[in-house]
Structure formats: structure tokens, C-alpha cells
Amino acid sequence: MTKAAGCATVFRMAERIRRRTALALAGLAATAPWWPRPAFAAASPIVKPLPEDKFFVYGTNAETRWEALRGIGDVVPVDRFFVRDHTSTPLLDADTWRLQLYGTGLRGSPTADRPVEFGYRDLLRLPSRTITARIECAGNGRSFFTTQQGQAVTGTAWRLGAVGVARWKGVPLATVLRRAGLTASAVDLLPQGLDPNYVTGGVDLGPVRRPLPVRKALDDVLLAYEMNGEPLPPDHGHPVRLVVPDWIGVASIKWVGRIEVAASALASPWSTQYYRLWGPDYPPEGVLLGRQNTKSAFELPWQASFDAGREHVLTGRSWSGTGGLRHVEVSTDGATWRRATPLAPARGWQRWAVRWRPPGPGSYTLRARATDRTGVAQPDVAPYNTQGYLFGAVVAHPVTVA
Ligand SMILES: Nc1nc2c(c(=O)[nH]1)N[C@H]1C(S)=C(S)[C@@H](COP(=O)(O)O)O[C@H]1N2
Numbered sequence: 001m002t003k004a005a006g007c008a009t010v011f012r013m014a015e016r017i018r019r020r021t022a023l024a025l026a027g028l029a030a031t032a033p034w035w036p037r038p039a040f041a042a043a044s045p046i047v048k049p050l051p052e053d054k055f056f057v058y059g060t061n062a063e064t065r066w067e068a069l070r071g072i073g074d075v076v077p078v079d080r081f082f083v084r085d086h087t088s089t090p091l092l093d094a095d096t097w098r099l100q101l102y103g104t105g106l107r108g109s110p111t112a113d114r115p116v117e118f119g120y121r122d123l124l125r126l127p128s129r130t131i132t133a134r135i136e137c138a139g140n141g142r143s144f145f146t147t148q149q150g151q152a153v154t155g156t157a158w159r160l161g162a163v164g165v166a167r168w169k170g171v172p173l174a175t176v177l178r179r180a181g182l183t184a185s186a187v188d189l190l191p192q193g194l195d196p197n198y199v200t201g202g203v204d205l206g207p208v209r210r211p212l213p214v215r216k217a218l219d220d221v222l223l224a225y226e227m228n229g230e231p232l233p234p235d236h237g238h239p240v241r242l243v244v245p246d247w248i249g250v251a252s253i254k255w256v257g258r259i260e261v262a263a264s265a266l267a268s269p270w271s272t273q274y275y276r277l278w279g280p281d282y283p284p285e286g287v288l289l290g291r292q293n294t295k296s297a298f299e300l301p302w303q304a305s306f307d308a309g310r311e312h313v314l315t316g317r318s319w320s321g322t323g324g325l326r327h328v329e330v331s332t333d334g335a336t337w338r339r340a341t342p343l344a345p346a347r348g349w350q351r352w353a354v355r356w357r358p359p360g361p362g363s364y365t366l367r368a369r370a371t372d373r374t375g376v377a378q379p380d381v382a383p384y385n386t387q388g389y390l391f392g393a394v395v396a397h398p399v400t401v402a
């Protein structure tokens, strides 16, 4: 297929999505506050089906069940990819969508009401890049602070399924920033979503937005318009989202509509109030989160049951935001560890397997522990923080043998 034909196909697919959702687009901003009004809030916060065999649903969020990844390659299909919405999935029209860039870090310091603009077709015409990258919520594993360490934390009580790997196609953010007139004095970006404002405790915090250092933006961040070979689905940011490899999920702003580019440091509630580490082990002002940590999970249901008297193959995955893994070990008796066999190739995360013949009927605890490229292994205990971010300790996975 020629490049132009490829674009046309993508565009036709996008067009089909657009027609299906056209009704939703009636009332776009009549009166404009300083941010664009939310285009539309769907009746259900998440648009795609969330069958019980693939997801746990918590309000506006849906967690992937790990057993739904068994036998699946590195790339997680959309039908089981986790969703984390602060409010609800908006249905946006790719034809009228605009990316607006403004701020003191761009040549001529364009203002928010006279921004530099790119349309969907403008992005499709720019040189594209395709990457396999993981998106993982900073709160993934949060429930284990409570169930494993007896600590109270705030936020969605995920197990380990707030993570997924996909093939993302789009335009490097660096390309768009340079075309928008990025200057050498730019330090921070503030990408923001077009989903409804996040309101909590009676306070309107505005659109979801979080500062991103220019250094990271120029390194490997993508403005993605395709996921696994299809136009981005509504729940994952249609028509365009950021993909910020190895960083906590909230950096990967979905439904991105505006990006402030500033010659000074930027902040938002997502960098001052949320997504910081607070607790007795941290300084009073907290620690700003950026990179993800190292985790491991078995491709098994919680409380999985196994037949006694025969050998089983346990499979799982390990991953790290610190740039690759050395090895993974598994323990089935709480005392001894053996190396898991890596399943090649590893893109986004490392799949692995170990054989297990349970010694007899009863309850067992399975554990998997990854060691990252720098030689740091997952610890037994995760350092406590009030909002339960970055649970990186080894998870005790209960199973029964009968
Ligand atoms: N605009 C916008 N972007 C967003 C969010 C959101 O609610 N609104 N959630 C963030 C969070 S906290 C995570 S973990 C990821 C989840 O991406 P996914 O829903 O595609 O899995 O999107 C991020 N981007």
C-alpha cells in the first residue's frame, strides 16, 4: 500500500467512527472560558464493552483481568486494554479537532486565543513513527498497600491490571513542537485533555493536564492517532493522545487539545495535589512522580485453582519504567526462588514461564520478582505514600490446589 493510500484508509476508518458519534457533537463551545468546553459526556463513562471475563470495573475506570492476557502476545488488544478516565470518555470529531499550541516557549509567544494550530489531517501528513509502548497508571497495584501492608491509601484500589502495551502510530511531539516554533528557552509543556473538567470535593480543577519537561517531550513522546493499527478508539483518546513511554500513565494525556509551551516551570493540580509521593519517608513538599517502577504479575485469576498431581505452566509478565530487565524469579513456596524462562521477543514488557508441580492439595502463594537492568530487584515491602502510588513490592498471589 502506498503511503497516501494508507493515510486514506486510516482517514476512512476515522470517518466511520466520526459518523457513528456525530450526534454527540452538537453543542461545541458557544461561550468560551479559557479552556475549551467539554464536547460531550457519554451516558456511560466508558464507551467500549467491559465484559466481566476481561475487566473489573470501578466507576469511571476499568482494570484488565490478568487471566485475559494468557496466550496473548506482547500487544494487548483494545477489547481488554485498561481504561482510566477522570470523568468520562468524550466523543470527538477528528474533522473539527484542533491541536492548539501557545506560550512563552514558542517563537513570538503566541497567546491562548491566537495559538498555532494543527488539524487531524495536518498530523496525518507529517512523517509518522510507530512504537510499542506501555501505559501504566501510577496507582497500579495500589490495593496491595492495604491488603499486603495494612496501610490506608486514597484512590482506585487497582490490583495489577492498570497497565497495557500497544502499538502506537503517530507523529513525534518533537516534530510538531519544532514546526510550532519551539525556542531554546522552553522548559515545560502543559498538555491538556478535551474531556470534561475534573470536579472533586465541590472544586472544579479544570481539564486534566500535567506538566511535561521539554527534555522528555523531545526525547520519545508521540502524538498518537492509531492504536494497534486502527484509529484511536474513543476511550483511549480519539482522535489524538500523547504517549509518554516509561512515565506514569497520567502523562499520556488523552483527547489532547491544547499544549502550553512555557519558558518557565509549569504546574497543575496533577503535579501539586496528585501524583506526588507524600508520607513519613518523603520531604514535606512531597516528591514529583515521573518514571514508573518495576512490577511483575501472573497471568492468572486471583485465587486461581489448579489440579493436584500434575505439572502446570505458570506464565506472567514483568516490566520496568527504568529501562529493561535483567531477569525474573518465581517462588511457589515462599522460601526458594528459581529463574523464569523469558519468552522472546520482549516488546513493552517481558513475558515469562515456569513449570510447577504442586506438592499436594492446599493453599499456595505464588510470587514473581523482577530485577531491572541496574540490578535492583523488586523489594518485599513498598515504601508507603498517602495516595498509594508506585506499589513495586513483590505481590503475594493466592492460589489453591485440589
Ligand atoms: N484527558 C485525559 N487524559 C488522561 C486521563 C484522563 O482522565 N483524561 N487519564 C490518565 C491516566 S491517570 C492514565 S493511567 C491513562 C490511562 O490511559 P488509558 O485509559 O488509555 O488506558 O490516561 C491518562 N490520560
Ligand SMILES: [Mo]
Pocket (backbone or CB within 6 Å): 084, 136, 137, 138, 139, 249, 250
Ligand atoms: Mo493513572
